[in-house]
Amino acid sequence: MTGEDSAGRRRRGPSMADVARMAGVSGQTVSRVANGRNNVDAATRDRVRAAMSQLGYRPNSAARALRNGEYRSIGVIVFELHSFGTTRTLDAIATAATISGYAINLVPVLDVSQSAVTNAFTRLGEQAVDGVIILIEAHTLDEAGVRLPDGLPVVVVDSSAHYDFPIVDTDQRQGARLATEHLLNLGHATVWHLGGPPTSFAADRRRQSWEQTLIDHGREVPPVYDGDWTAGSGYEAGRQLAAKAEVTAVFVANDQMALGLLRALHERGRAVPGEVSIVGFDDMEEAAHFWPPLTTIRQNFVDVGRLSVDALIQEIQAGEHHHEPVAVAAKLVHRSSTAPPPPSASGG
Amino acid sequence: MTGEDSAGRRRRGPSMADVARMAGVSGQTVSRVANGRNNVDAATRDRVRAAMSQLGYRPNSAARALRNGEYRSIGVIVFELHSFGTTRTLDAIATAATISGYAINLVPVLDVSQSAVTNAFTRLGEQAVDGVIILIEAHTLDEAGVRLPDGLPVVVVDSSAHYDFPIVDTDQRQGARLATEHLLNLGHATVWHLGGPPTSFAADRRRQSWEQTLIDHGREVPPVYDGDWTAGSGYEAGRQLAAKAEVTAVFVANDQMALGLLRALHERGRAVPGEVSIVGFDDMEEAAHFWPPLTTIRQNFVDVGRLSVDALIQEIQAGEHHHEPVAVAAKLVHRSSTAPPPPSASGG
DNA sequence: ACACGCGATGTTGACGTCAACATCGACGGC
């Protein structure tokens, strides 16, 4: 009754054999019913179904996985759920995987240390997964000198191109260019940059693309300020930026840091967008309600999640890598944090 | 070499038998080495280890689960990763489970419909899990008329008490009282409330506790405004609140809605905390960088996650339910969004 | 009436692991 035997030990649930006995059929017929095969007599099927629900039968996925040689499960290795982008991508991955009939096995990296990463990968090797999506920033991977189990399909999100794995990611370059050109088009002489941590490839690419865009337009490239994606780090860098009168436009590598910068600007009494224009990156839900509402680059996390799952499943089922990275386009969402520069700053 | 056989099908990895053959021992000895038993000769162990790494052996967790009758995995059923609290709790659960040697199986509910919830629970029954943590709001559960597989240990986070499952949650009542009394102590005549959706038990409790605190202090209870946890809904409700001159203090049921309210107040030109004081709930990382930085109630998500995992594992391993809900204390974090009421409003 | 086909159902064995039991050899005590 309670799922325990007289000794108080956990008892296994009913198996096909139990259902078969109760329904007066063979185990194989139960299997056929459980798997929706249609070559079973209707009356028999009903009898089996009745026995199943009466016994509370549920298929043993371990036995099924062992027999079939596949788990129908994919591992997702994440570093932290603090970052908005990671969380959103994970959400999209989970949804896409579920729709495709795969379960999600979440493998957290417990801290930043190299051994924690190595540990996570070791655990991963022992998990019941058919493939892996790596959501941690790739430099961390490098440092850990990670060796994944051979023959385990892998897809990487947010990575450099020098891995031998398929890559799916937002088109960071295009997004950063969009942000930078938006500010330039408004008439700003140049655009400052508050970047993400050097350990992130995404941050790297946004910074590079911002710089290249400035160069393409023949503008001066101001020094870069680095944060670590958090609002706190945006605030710290923001205090320095806010103190510089010549700063009229800033492209911030994510919305959370932009929030910190906004606070620093408010504290200093510099008007946004009156004196300084700001563009973020991500379009987190809150960005529309920052003060002022933030102009930002919207990432299409749903597509990133779906495409990475699709690529992984293809690899699992067909054994095919395809090596050209998949880049998902971003787009600019114009709100109130950007405007033309103040007249006094028009010359640069 | 590539993990496929000549027909292009996925080939299973090497098994214990393969390792045993290469090392010239029996499968059982390989098993002993793999499980760290110490009754194996050092030289033999080395030989087995060498064979393992040369073949790229990794234990088949399906076979192990089948043999041992346990998966060492817990399912977490979540509705959405958009809400800050859910995400943070999931993170803490994943960490705690990993430390305890359990894997995490993420089971998303694809949409709000009843069938989606039922679907998710059905899927759950077929997952390779020893137990389940339910992270969705409990009213949704109710509506779905959910029947969980019998004998599967369950722990619920954020739920009413009328389930026969162990419950772990933040002490919503205590947190809401803290918030309300903080504002009262500053001298506000009464405190308005911007609550969460009626479908959430957490929102319910925060509202009830706010009301009770007001009554306990002999204050008037203003009408409640409801949001749905999002900044957008906070903004909508906030526009109404901002229009009322008599509002000097608002307790908002989460930080995201507080952000929306802040925006509405700014748009209307009402100073925070000069004219209106605001307290949020959650203490999301960004709250410290809102404008102004938000006074809020900090939830201890780490403890909630850890305690729910501990409770579940105890249930799994010992078969013991313990029915008193576990309440994790919250605490007030005082920042700049609260101050005494303006002199003009002192009388109420 | 008989062979044949076909649909419904049953039987067998293998997936990889590990507990329980069996075996074997070395060493110490008397």
Place this chain on the structure above:
DNA sequence: GCCGTCGATGTTGACGTCAACATCGCGTGT
């Protein structure tokens, strides 16, 4: 020198499922 013991290793079988093959009975065509 014989027996008992203990440590290292091997052998067997069972966990639950499902593909492959076997069987059985009924209807159809000639």
